[in-house]
Amino acid sequence: MSRTADLVIVGAGPAGMAAAVTARRHQxxxxxxxxxxxxxxxxxRDVEAVSCKPQAAFLGNAYHEGLxxxxxxxxxxxTYEPNTKVWQVEAGPRAFLTRDGAASSVKARSMLLATGxxxxxxxxxGWTLPGVMTVGAAQIMLKTSGQVPVEPVWIAANGPLALLYxxxxxxxGGRIAGFLDTTPAIDVSATIPKLAxxxxxxxxxxxxxxxxxxxxxxxxxxxxxxxRIEAFGTDxxxxxxxxxxSGVAATVDAHLLLVHEGVVPSIHPTLSLGCVHNWLGxxxxxxxxxxxWGETSEAGIFVAGDGGGIGGAAxxxxxxxxxxxxxxxxxxxxxxxxxxxAAQPIRSRLKxxxxxxxxxxxxxxxRASIFVPADETIACRCxxxxxxxxxxxxxxxxxxxxxxxxxTRAGMGPCQGRQCSYTIASVLADAxxxxxxxxxxxxxRPPLKPLTLDELASLDDVGCPx
Amino acid sequence: xxxxxxDPEAEAVTVYIDGVPALAEAxxxxxAVLMRQGSPWxxxxxxxxxxxxxxCMMGVCFDCVATVxxxxxxxxxxxxxxxxxRIDRQIGRRSVTP
Amino acid sequence: xxxxxxxxxxxxxxxxxxxxxxxxxxxxxAGRRVVVLERSWVGRHASSSSAAGVRTLNxxxxxxxxxxxxxxxWHNIEAIVGSDCGFRAYGQVNVAEHPKxxxxxxxxxxxxxxxxxxxEELIDRAELTRLIPAISSHCVAALIxxxxxxxxxxxxxxxxxxxxxxxxVTIHEGYGVTAIERVGSDWQVHADGRSFVAPTxxxxxxxxxxxxxxxxxxxxxxxxxxxxxxxxERIAPxxxxxxxxxxRPLSFKQSDQGTLxxxxxxQGSADIQAQKSFVDFSELxxxxxxxxxxxPSVGPLRIVRTWAGMEGKTDDHLPVVGPSPTASGVYxxxxxxxxxxxxxxxxxxxxxxxxxxxxxNRCIEALSADRLMARRPAx
Ligand SMILES: Cc1cc2nc3c(=O)[nH]c(=O)nc-3n(C[C@H](O)[C@H](O)[C@H](O)COP(=O)(O)OP(=O)(O)OC[C@H]3O[C@@H](n4cnc5c(N)ncnc54)[C@H](O)[C@@H]3O)c2cc1C
Ligand code: FES
Numbered sequence: 054m055s056r057t058a059d060l061v062i063v064g065a066g067p068a069g070m071a072a073a074v075t076a077r078r079h080q081x082x083x084x085x086x087x088x089x090x091x092x093x094x095x096x097x098r099d100v101e102a103v104s105c106k107p108q109a110a111f112l113g114n115a116y117h118e119g120l121x122x123x124x125x126x127x128x129x130x131x132t133y134e135p136n137t138k139v140w141q142v143e144a145g146p147r148a149f150l151t152r153d154g155a156a157s158s159v160k161a162r163s164m165l166l167a168t169g170x171x172x173x174x175x176x177x178x179g180w181t182l183p184g185v186m187t188v189g190a191a192q193i194m195l196k197t198s199g200q201v202p203v204e205p206v207w208i209a210a211n212g213p214l215a216l217l218y219x220x221x222x223x224x225x226g227g228r229i230a231g232f233l234d235t236t237p238a239i240d241v242s243a244t245i246p247k248l249a250x251x252x253x254x255x256x257x258x259x260x261x262x263x264x265x266x267x268x269x270x271x272x273x274x275x276x277x278x279x280x281r282i283e284a285f286g287t288d289x290x291x292x293x294x295x296x297x298x299s300g301v302a303a304t305v306d307a308h309l310l311l312v313h314e315g316v317v318p319s320i321h322p323t324l325s326l327g328c329v330h331n332w333l334g335x336x337x338x339x340x341x342x343x344x345x346w347g348e349t350s351e352a353g354i355f356v357a358g359d360g361g362g363i364g365g366a367a368x369x370x371x372x373x374x375x376x377x378x379x380x381x382x383x384x385x386x387x388x389x390x391x392x393x394x395a396a397q398p399i400r401s402r403l404k405x406x407x408x409x410x411x412x413x414x415x416x417x418x419x420r421a422s423i424f425v426p427a428d429e430t431i432a433c434r435c436x437x438x439x440x441x442x443x444x445x446x447x448x449x450x451x452x453x454x455x456x457x458x459x460x461t462r463a464g465m466g467p468c469q470g471r472q473c474s475y476t477i478a479s480v481l482a483d484a485x486x487x488x489x490x491x492x493x494x495x496x497x498r499p500p501l502k503p504l505t506l507d508e509l510a511s512l513d514d515v516g517c518p519x
Numbered sequence: 520x521x522x523x524x525x526d527p528e529a530e531a532v533t534v535y536i537d538g539v540p541a542l543a544e545a546x547x548x549x550x551a552v553l554m555r556q557g558s559p560w561x562x563x564x565x566x567x568x569x570x571x572x573x574x575c576m577m578g579v580c581f582d583c584v585a586t587v588x589x590x591x592x593x594x595x596x597x598x599x600x601x602x603x604x605r606i607d608r609q610i611g612r613r614s615v616t617p
Numbered sequence: 618x619x620x621x622x623x624x625x626x627x628x629x630x631x632x633x634x635x636x637x638x639x640x641x642x643x644x645x646x647a648g649r650r651v652v653v654l655e656r657s658w659v660g661r662h663a664s665s666s667s668a669a670g671v672r673t674l675n676x677x678x679x680x681x682x683x684x685x686x687x688x689x690x691w692h693n694i695e696a697i698v699g700s701d702c703g704f705r706a707y708g709q710v711n712v713a714e715h716p717k718x719x720x721x722x723x724x725x726x727x728x729x730x731x732x733x734x735x736x737e738e739l740i741d742r743a744e745l746t747r748l749i750p751a752i753s754s755h756c757v758a759a760l761i762x763x764x765x766x767x768x769x770x771x772x773x774x775x776x777x778x779x780x781x782x783x784x785x786v787t788i789h790e791g792y793g794v795t796a797i798e799r800v801g802s803d804w805q806v807h808a809d810g811r812s813f814v815a816p817t818x819x820x821x822x823x824x825x826x827x828x829x830x831x832x833x834x835x836x837x838x839x840x841x842x843x844x845x846x847x848x849x850e851r852i853a854p855x856x857x858x859x860x861x862x863x864x865r866p867l868s869f870k871q872s873d874q875g876t877l878x879x880x881x882x883x884q885g886s887a888d889i890q891a892q893k894s895f896v897d898f899s900e901l902x903x904x905x906x907x908x909x910x911x912x913p914s915v916g917p918l919r920i921v922r923t924w925a926g927m928e929g930k931t932d933d934h935l936p937v938v939g940p941s942p943t944a945s946g947v948y949x950x951x952x953x954x955x956x957x958x959x960x961x962x963x964x965x966x967x968x969x970x971x972x973x974x975x976x977x978n979r980c981i982e983a984l985s986a987d988r989l990m991a992r993r994p995a996x
Binding site: 088090099106107181182183190191202226434436467468471502503 | 522544547548555559560564566567569570571573574577578580581592596597599
């Protein structure tokens with residue numbers, strides 16, 4: 054089956070929903086697809102169902118704002134298809150999807166990729182053991198299942214998400230064995246101006262964050278500047294060892310260790326499209342190059358939300374609205390001048406919302422060993438390739454990531470390099486005395502999400518419009 | 520490893536993990552249910568037979584894959600449970616020998 | 618200016634794919650000083666994206682003699698390059714799904730038998746299912762070469778590279794040839810700011826070999842292919858031989874790692890000048906249908922990767938192997954049209970014959986560049 058739409062949106066999080074609402078306001082024919090079962094994205098995951106559950110009381114206002122956003126989206130008249138995987142995107146623009154085991158394609162005038170972010174992989178020796186999980190994963194279980202760790206839990210993390218989770222967990226009666234703050238000591242003089250700007254732009258957010266830290270320090274053992282972690286166990290986590298930058302070390306028994314080092318944009322779709330990407334030094338990641346409306350280097354293909362650079366939900370919604378305006382203009386529903394005028398007030402709000410971000414980026418820079426972990430660490434979880442074997446290959450010539458993939462199989466598994474591409478790039482940069490931005494990431498080979506042979510066999514594009 | 524804060528009451532369903540019944544709440548993810556079990560893991564890898572458990576819960580890592588209602592390699596973190604769902608841990612390389 | 622730091626070179630090989638490596642290896646073992654110039658990195662194109670089938674089955678009779686010799690070399694590959702290259706001689710099988718297709722197989726068998734070859738064999742359904750229990754029961758018969766098989770392209774690249782380097786070959790990666798001039802009786806080859814001089818040049822530039830030929834003065838028409846491949850998740854052992862089928866695009870096999878590797882010549886698209894290729898999923902769906910028709914149990918398997926690999930293609934699907942008809946000291950090896958992997962060991966040996974001894978007694982008449990140049994309509 055093959056269809057058409059004015060706009061196809063991949064991802065029903067804050068950015069995708071806001072863009073859909075804006076585009077619908079200008080009567081575009083909008084299709085929104087998402088692999089999750091309900092709208093809301095990662096931040097407002099399953100918010101409709103959860104809002105009637107007991108855990109809702111503890112999840113804070115931000116979560117409830119989500120309910121309103123989902124309500125507006127539901128009422129917008131956009132066609133919404135959950136449980137749908139987008140496994141290929143092409144210039145044109147065209148998207149290939151599977152739903153209920155059947156594949157189809159959609160040809161659209163514009164495409165908005167609002168695929169958000171993923172947590173930055175946190176490789177260290179033992180990180181593949183059952184019992185090592187991300188903080189984001191634990192938070193998803195808190196939100197959608199109302200579940201908390203049985204035993205007092207260890208958290209080793211850096212960044213606001215972990216603080217938020219810790220605050221929520223304590224509020225809901227969970228217990229924390231210890232919080233290992235992996236934030237490296239920072240260059241204060243560089244951060245203060247950003248802090249001041251953030252305090253000016255978003256005093257509420259900053260106070261909230263400060264409150265979490267104060268509360269956390271009052272209630273749980275809090276160890277700063279943790280620089281190294283190593284997990285041990287057969288078949289599951291049994292204990293782990295940590296060491297601070299000043300050399301204080303300890304080994305503790307634990308069955309669960311939650312880790313987090315911030316989030317990075319999900320760029321597989323834009324990489325596979327061949328869009329131009331930039332290195333965002335402040336966030337240690339790549340992001341697609343976007344114009345002021347969120348359009349990529351490929352005409353008609355837009356990105357909004359964390360997929361274009363980490364900004365959080367408020368920024369994502371605003372960027373979704375701005376992209377929606379430009380897309381409406383492309384479809385001829387409003388003039389360029391009208392789009393410009395409508396975007397003006399949104400841009401001012403966006404500017405304010407972004408000021409706090411640069412403080413967070415500067416303050417929560419991940420530690421160096423996250424990028425270049427110890428030799429015995431598994432770099433590629435899927436194919437179980439160690440950092441040592443990447444280094445061994447790096448010693449032969451000056452291979453790039455694609456050669457490493459061919460020679461070690463790193464990046465060839467089902468996650469398609471989502472957990473190892475930055476590690477490979479950083480280890481190569483380290484070994485070859487180069488910089489990550491000029492090493493780059495693997496070439497992305499379709500499909501973006503695994504699809505089955507039966508699903509592909511079901512693709513019948515005969516008579517598809519081109 | 521994890522416990523639920525509330526009793527699912529009316530929304531309670533039964534799923535079967537490797538044939539053993541377990542209590543769940545309709546529409547939560549199969550991976551979340553796995554993480555409440557005494558043996559909280561999902562699969563053994565096809566490469567070294569190492570045990571793995573859900574890591575990201577958002578569809579990125581593929582460490583949560585299991586056989587769900589007879590379909591292998593399903594990402595359990597993206598699979599909402601229903602009454603009677605069969606979740607079988609996936610051991611190493613799956614077999615499709617007829 | 619020629620690179621002064623460079624010691625004198627006997628042969629410049631343009632293209633660091635398997636054919637370039639094989640030629641350089643055989644030349645270096647014959648005592649020649651060889652430099653390989655590769656625009657990106659060794660094996661970047663067809664050689665690493667290949668299905669790596671090692672097949673004599675259904676080969677054109679014109680290339681069958683060298684293909685059969687190459688097959689012997691594959692069975693002896695460890696002695697040649699110090700690695701088995703992942704070569705497994707589990708057989709190649711061409712399956713007939715319908716009784717009417719059996720006639721196609723019989724005709725082919727008659728052709729090779731008449732030419733005196735005995736390597737192909739017709740098998741019935743019972744033998745087919747004995748060899749491949751997973752195959753759908755509707756398949757009626759097959760043509761088989763039991764000594765055919767498949768290798769691992771990455772292991773093969775690594776082995777040929779290592780052997781070539783230890784035989785003294787210098788490989789320059791990141792050097793794309795942009796111009797070639799005649800200087801006296803030598804060739805001066807310009808590549809990314811450097812130049813190299815030698816009396817002989819091997820053109821093994823794959824999909825781009827037509828451009829290199831033009832720089833050397835040969836106008837050889839060369840098209841291209843962008844053959845697509847599918848790789849699945851790893852599964853428990855399912856089958857050993859490589860399976861193809863009459864009348865449909867399919868080549869189906871299982872790698873040592875357990876992944877299914879599915880190809881068969883379905884074409885994506887390519888922008889050759891930009892060195893980019895694209896998968897066409899509407900086309901690839903045909904391959905998935907053929908695979909699931911022949912092996913119904915594989916339908917639920919996840920596809921992990923797909924790609925389209927770029928390669929040169931000639932009008933008659935036979936490669937160009939031999940000296941340039943116009944330029945002295947120039948030797949071509951390209952246009953393998955989707956089946957050059959199997960020929961890698963022998964073609965390198967042929968080029969070494971031609972360059973070192975000035976001739977070869979291997980049968981390459983049908984592979985000369987003349988045949989294609991003659992077909993070029995007069996301007
Ligand atoms: C998908 C696919 C499946 C296949 N399956 C099989 C199979 O099952 N069995 C089989 O026998 N064969 C198969 N083949 C064919 C086989 O892989 C090729 O015939 C063989 O690898 C060709 O090797 P090559 O060295 O000629 O080309 P390539 O490997 O493409 O090497 C050419 C090299 O030249 C370089 N180059 C180009 N221009 C320049 C320049 N100006 N300067 C410097 N360097 C340059 C390129 O970068 C490239 O690395 C398949 C091919 C593909 C694409
Ligand atoms: S837990 Fe990572 S994909 Fe499901």
